[in-house]
Amino acid sequence: MNLLFIRPGISRRRKMLSPVRLQEPLELAYLANQLQDSMQDKVKITFLDMELERGSFKKHLIEIKPSLVVFWGEEGQEELVNEQASMVKDIIPGAYVALAGELSEGDNSPYVDLLFWKDPVEGLSETLLGIITERSLQEMHRNVSTVEKETIEEPLKEADRGIFRKYQDRYYFLQYGGTMEVTSQHRLEFDESSLVGKTDNPLRPLEDVAKDVESLVGSSVYFKDRDLWNDPKRLKSFLEILKGKNLERTYISVGNWETILENESLLEEFAGMGLKVLLMEMDFPKDEDDWIYKGEVLRMIRKHGVEPVIVMKEKMIQEDQEALSYWLKDRKEGLVILEEEAFEENRSIYNETSISTWIFLRWTKEFGMGEGMRRQKEYKNTLLI
16 A cells, blocks of 8 residues: 655745754654554555645655645645645545644545544554555544544653655755764654754753764754753763764754853864754843853854854844844844744844844855855845744
8 A cells, every 4th residue: 555645845834944944754754654563564654745845746656646635734834735635536536635734623625534633643544554455434433533532641662763764865954964963862752943952852862862963974963852952961962972983073052051051071072073063042132241141152153163052032122122133133143933933023133133244244244145045145035934
């Protein structure tokens, strides 16, 4: 049986992050690796990323001949899912269409047969079993609704990155192509669309995390969870493991202001192994001492040849936004990513800082004209959302 997973295009939420990140489809990669052992030999999984795919959608459908098509749909992709699901029904009339992701909670597309809106593992398993045993759609629909649970009780098996290998080099973090995410915490949910990862899920053994890095030969690695830098002892142990395995890579990670200020030696050691970017989650500084404190941490990061990316989520009043813009431009820092309320209310900061002349000149000096222009273009595109 041919099972086709589809990411219908880039969602609004992921588009916000496009100046720094085009993320691999981890939700579907996780789902692909949860199939029951009894299904492994009966199901062949193919994946289409329609954000990157340049081939004809119709041509792919005819070649794959899927029995089941599963879309991962996010907010703002309603029309895309509806259009592509309609094409599936026209070209492969006997195929079933299912929808997972946040759109599955309220989708009313006439071309979608099944919704995996709680636990897509159970929904997918029951659907595949129904197709194999030739159950009616009505019976499959009833069974899917019955088996889905509110929460996932056991940690997910790690993502099956093989499904998107053909696109792998095109998933980037800044100028670093082929960037793959490595988690240091177990996953209990499928949503991986946030730029920064988890803080309180069960921790994975550091040796397992290092094995993931070891398996990603030639890839850049993004450690997206907060625990490594939140715990200096855990970070030190992890660096010792990486060093013992001689795992020098291009690394990107989520930093911690206090850990960096108090443990500069860890920053220096990590930079020596290939750390290139640190994401720094930042609230608006409370007072003059806080401005100085954050400025010193950014100085330390730059000192060791690492590029900081400032991530902000809380909205700012206009006066605070102007103060932050001035402070960033004064430091010639331009990599700012806004999420959630900050993106909705303070998006003009991208014009005030990231596309400013001084920041653009810094980018072109350090990373070349091509990368400077790419960043500038992506920031402008983000303003148009």
